[in-house]
Amino acid sequence: DAGVIQSPRHEVTEMGQEVTLRCKPISGHDYLFWYRQTMMRGLELLIYFNNNVPIDDSGMPEDRFSAKMPNASFSTLKIQPSEPRDSAVYFCASSAQGTVYNEQFFGPGTRLTVL
Amino acid sequence: QKEVEQDPGPLSVPEGAIVSLNCTYSNSAFQYFMWYRQYSRKGPELLMYTYSSGNKEDGRFTAQVDKSSKYISLFIRDSQPSDSATYLCAMSPDNTDKLIFGTGTRLQVFP
Numbered sequence: 001d002a003g004v005i006q007s008p009r010h011e012v013t014e015m016g017q018e019v020t021l022r023c024k025p026i027s028g029h030d031y032l033f034w035y036r037q038t039m040m041r042g043l044e045l046l047i048y049f050n051n052n053v054p055i056d057d058s059g060m061p062e063d064r065f066s067a068k069m070p071n072a073s074f075s076t077l078k079i080q081p082s083e084p085r086d087s088a089v090y091f092c093a094s095s096a097q098g099t100v101y102n103e104q105f106f107g108p109g110t111r112l113t114v115l
Numbered sequence: 116q117k118e119v120e121q122d123p124g125p126l127s128v129p130e131g132a133i134v135s136l137n138c139t140y141s142n143s144a145f146q147y148f149m150w151y152r153q154y155s156r157k158g159p160e161l162l163m164y165t166y167s168s169g170n171k172e173d174g175r176f177t178a179q180v181d182k183s184s185k186y187i188s189l190f191i192r193d194s195q196p197s198d199s200a201t202y203l204c205a206m207s208p209d210n211t212d213k214l215i216f217g218t219g220t221r222l223q224v225f226p
Contacts, residue, residue: 043203102147
């Protein structure tokens with residue numbers, strides 16, 4: 001299995017530009033999670049989906065952030081317009097329904113720098 | 116106050132030392148407790164998990180949960196340079212799929 005795939009791995013953009021991060025979860029996994037990691041705040045859950053439906057988006061910081069999951073094998077996280085404080089590593093993770101401890105499998109992350 | 120608190124470190128120890136990593140939490144509903152390990156520039160990966168209170172051992176690693184004190188620990192025996200990573204605790208109540216993570220403790224094991 002290829003694991004969770006994220007693209008791009010690195011993104012450098014200027015303030016005000018639109019940024020789109022992409023994620024392909026592990027085949028057969030029902031849950032997909034988007035996280036943001038910074039030194040100051042650690043790993044923060046932004047939003048998660050179950051069977052392509054958003055379940056909890058309470059961690060999405062502002063209306064500038066949006067996430068979609070059009071099908072079971074693809075999700076996007078969009079920031080429009082981007083700001084320097086959005087600079088962070090964004091992780092996508094997936095898990096399979098029914099596991100006792102809900103192990104989440106993380107992708108390699110997208111390192112976003114907003115200038 | 117955050118739901119899960121974790122000392123960010125860094126914690127620097129010599130090879131062979133016993134390492135103790137800890138988290139405290141405030142939500143008494145948490146039942147599932149996990150430790151994730153994150154190497155530099157990689158995503159976190161599950162290291163150990165426990166349900167409710169008690170101990171669990173896996174090789175050099177031991178996870179402990181004290182629900183009465185709302186305190187969990189991860190012990191690493193005979194630490195190795197390859198254990199150098201950030202360790203994140205994570206937890207959740209029953210019947211949810213959302214994990215609450217600590218901020219992580221960076222561990223450095225020097226030869």
